[in-house]
Amino acid sequence: xxxxxxxxxxxxxxxxxxxxxxxxxxxxxxxxxxxxxxxxxxxxxxxxxxxxxxxxxxxxxxxxxxxxxxxxxxxxxxxxxxxxxxxxxxxxxxxxxxxxxxxxxxxxxxxxxxxxxxxxxxxxxxxxxxxxxxxxxxxxxxxxxxxxxxxxxxxxxxxxxxxxxxxxxxxxxxxxxxxxxxxxxxxxxxxxxxxxxxxxxxxxxxxxxxxxxxxxxxxxxxxxxxxxxxxxxxxxxxxxxxxxxxxxxx
Numbered sequence: 001x002x003x004x005x006x007x008x009x010x011x012x013x014x015x016x017x018x019x020x021x022x023x024x025x026x027x028x029x030x031x032x033x034x035x036x037x038x039x040x041x042x043x044x045x046x047x048x049x050x051x052x053x054x055x056x057x058x059x060x061x062x063x064x065x066x067x068x069x070x071x072x073x074x075x076x077x078x079x080x081x082x083x084x085x086x087x088x089x090x091x092x093x094x095x096x097x098x099x100x101x102x103x104x105x106x107x108x109x110x111x112x113x114x115x116x117x118x119x120x121x122x123x124x125x126x127x128x129x130x131x132x133x134x135x136x137x138x139x140x141x142x143x144x145x146x147x148x149x150x151x152x153x154x155x156x157x158x159x160x161x162x163x164x165x166x167x168x169x170x171x172x173x174x175x176x177x178x179x180x181x182x183x184x185x186x187x188x189x190x191x192x193x194x195x196x197x198x199x200x201x202x203x204x205x206x207x208x209x210x211x212x213x214x215x216x217x218x219x220x221x222x223x224x225x226x227x228x229x230x231x232x233x234x235x236x237x238x239x240x241x242x243x244x245x246x247x248x249x250x
Contacts, residue, residue: 064163
């Protein structure tokens with residue numbers, strides 16, 4: 001079994017282990033020809049590893065005016081390569097209505113995807129995905145200390161069992177904290193911080209990274225010296241702001 005699946009430490013009575021055939025996705029009306037090609041060319045196998053429900057785990061369902069979390073599924077998607085995983089995650093998360101923990105695997109490498117969902121207010125039969133969240137690819141045969149710390153702390157027994165929404169929030173928070181820990185290369189030093197605040201800072205840092213890289217690309221194409229100077233000054237300001245946010249994160 002994949003190490004990440006094992007470290008989740010989900011009770012055996014939640015185990016399913018069934019293959020999900022691609023045909024089940026192909027038959028969904030939302031899949032176009034291009035998406036079908038992505039599935040056909042990039043997926044080796046999809047396995048429904050675990051299904052967490054009220055009748056097999058001591059967690060209550062959750063429902064409010066925008067969200068309905070009655071169960072959580074854990075799926076493993078075995079890939080041909082480490083490409084196209086984001087589009088595959090989007091397709092699976094959109095088609096399967098309840099919250100999913102998707103573990104992508106390619107050779108010794110694994111990656112986790114999660115996504116909060118809410119009821120589509122214009123069509124209650126559909127769900128809207130709020131945000132797709134991914135870990136980095138983790139080489140399970142050659143983990144960094146930070147990655148090892150994260151994997152060793154995946155045990156779901158440490159999450160809230162009050163209801164499925166709070167439980168899933170715990171999974172999402174762990175991943176967001178892990179992603180933010182790249183700025184100090186230590187997951188354990190950040191795992192007990194306010195996950196919402198950490199995510200807010202991380203989003204700001206990533207926005208600055210995009211702006212900095214965009215300006216650097218424009219400088220390469222710019223022919224006028226004065227314009228290059230202005231862009232370099234702007235980059236310095238953005239980099240200083242970025243350092244401040246990383247300092248706040250730490």
